[in-house]
Amino acid sequence: MHKDLEEIIISAPELEAGIKKLGERISTDYKGRCVTFVGVLKGCVLFLSDLLKNISIETNVDFIMLSSYSGRQSTGVVRTILDLKQNIEGRDVLIVEDVVDSGLTMSYMLKNLKTRRPRSLEICTMLDKPSCRKTRVPIKYSGFVIPNKFVVGYGLDYNELYRNLPYIGVLKKSAIKAKG
Numbered sequence: 783m784h785k786d787l788e789e790i791i792i793s794a795p796e797l798e799a800g801i802k803k804l805g806e807r808i809s810t811d812y813k814g815r816c817v818t819f820v821g822v823l824k825g826c827v828l829f830l831s832d833l834l835k836n837i838s839i840e841t842n843v844d845f846i847m848l849s850s851y852s853g854r855q856s857t858g859v860v861r862t863i864l865d866l867k868q869n870i871e872g873r874d875v876l877i878v879e880d881v882v883d884s885g886l887t888m889s890y891m892l893k894n895l896k897t898r899r900p901r902s903l904e905i906c907t908m909l910d911k912p913s914c915r916k917t918r919v920p921i922k923y924s925g926f927v928i929p930n931k932f933v934v935g936y937g938l939d940y941n942e943l944y945r946n947l948p949y950i951g952v953l954k955k956s957a958i959k960a961k962g
Contacts, residue, residue, distance in 0.1 A: 784947055786848040786957035787934075792926055792950040797908075797936060801829065804906065808876065808923060816840035818873045823847040823864065823908045824945070828937040829908040829925075833878065843876030844868045845904025848950075850887045866898075875900040879907045880922060880937050883914040883930075894921065909933070909950070926950075932958070950958070 783790055792800075799945070814841070821830040823845050834841065848862035875895065882888050888905060895903055906923035913930045928950075935947030936942050941961055944953070 784935075784951065786944070786954055786961075787828055787951035788954050790949050790951045791928060791931070791933065791949070792936075793875045794948040797925075797949065798832070801832045801908075802836045804923055804925055805833055805838075808833075808906065809836075809838040812839050812874060812876075814839075815874050818865065818868065818870055818875045819843045820870075820875055820895070821845045822877065822879045825939065826878050826908075828945070829880055830878045833906070842868070844870075846891070848891060860887050862894075865949050870895065870898050870900045872899065872901050874902045875904070876923075877903070877905045878917065879905065881909040881933070882907045882919060883911040884916040885914075885919040886916055888919045889917045892894065906934075909938075 802874065819830065819841055821827070821843065844866045845864060846866055847886050848860055849863050850860045851936065877891060879888065892903065904922040905919065907921055910921060910923045910924040910927045911930055912927065931952045934944035934953050935950045937945050938950065939945045940953055943961060
């Protein structure tokens with residue numbers, strides 16, 4: 783375990799098993815269709831990569847980058863940093879996110895992408911923090927429900943650090959102060 787963590791809440795084998803189940807479920811639900819996976823950068827990268835390895839249907843991938851955080855606090859304002867390159871009109875679209883907590887960013891993204899008239903639009907998140915929700919968002923695929931703790935690893939960061947950890951862990955308060 784990394785020295786800056788209090789605990790590991792989801793191990794690498796648990797992540798692998800959970801992502802495999804999600805991939806199988808998505809493949810079954812979209813059988814015979816091509817799905818556009820929209821990865822929300824940067825946190826989704828490891829999750830999306832492993833999820834795609836467990837998908838047996840046709841896919842294509844695009845990315846979007848939004849920003850609403852500074853350190854570990856949400857600013858409440860969502861900005862689009864990088865937009866989709868593909869036209870999603872008439873396509874089945876699955877948003878792939880690392881974590882849904884307040885729901886504000888996801889709500890913004892859903893409204894934005896719906897204006898582009900996809901055939902279907904659903905959410906797949908690796909981590910779900912329903913206790914943090916400030917607005918309701920319809921999550922169709924959820925890997926793990928976690929408590930309201932600040933987590934890093936497996937793509938999730940604190941000030942761009944810890945993304946490379948192969949598990950999800952709770953960051954120590956002392957690490958937040960030292961690296962904040």
